[in-house]
Amino acid sequence: MTDNIVELLEQWGAWSRSGLDNLSYKSNMESIMHKAPIVDVTTCRKYRSVAMLNDDDAMRVNEVLIELRDDDVDxxxxxFxxxxxxxKVDYIASNHFTRIKYGKDSKRKVSKHVVYQHLARAEGYLRKALKCEII
Incomplete structure (x- = not known):
């Protein structure tokens, strides 16, 4: 595994999107992903090519993220x-957290800095949980 948590999460994302259906294996994360809302692709960032995690490391990241979901859903x-x-962070702030906090038609908006704070907490949680495993 990498010692860069952002890179690790990018690798986990690539692994998670890599078509697990053809492996006849169903992970916990995959079942969650299939329940995700439909996404407007124009709001998504383009993925850069990243090295894929091996299955064992990716499943460990999955386990930690499931623990995170139970501790800090935001x-x-x-x-996710x-x-x-x-x-994009701006889109997450305005279309996810703003809707939860203020409602769909509110003029008030959640700042992208709130999303960065949530991401920083998640990265710290992951770093702490994997501290013995990160090389």
Missing amino acids: AYNSV LRYYIGQ
């Missing part, structure tokens, strides 16, 4: 929307 949602779905 941090988990930020990671950013690294799996590929949404």
Whole structure:
């Protein structure tokens, strides 16, 4: 595994999107992903090519993210929307967190800095959980 948590999350996202259906294996994360809302692809960032995680490392990241979901759902949602779905931070703030906090038609908006704070908490959580495993 890499010691760069952002790179690790990008690798996990690539692994998660890599078509697990043809392996006849169903992960916990895959079942969650199939329940995700339909995404407007114009709001998503383009993925850069990243090295794929091996299955064992990716499943360990999955386990930690599921623990994160139970502890801090906003941090988990930020990671999921950013690294799996590929949404931009501005879009996550205005179309996810703003709708939750203020409602769909509100003139008030959640700042993108709130999303960055959620992502930082998630990265710290992942770093702490994997500290013995990160090389």
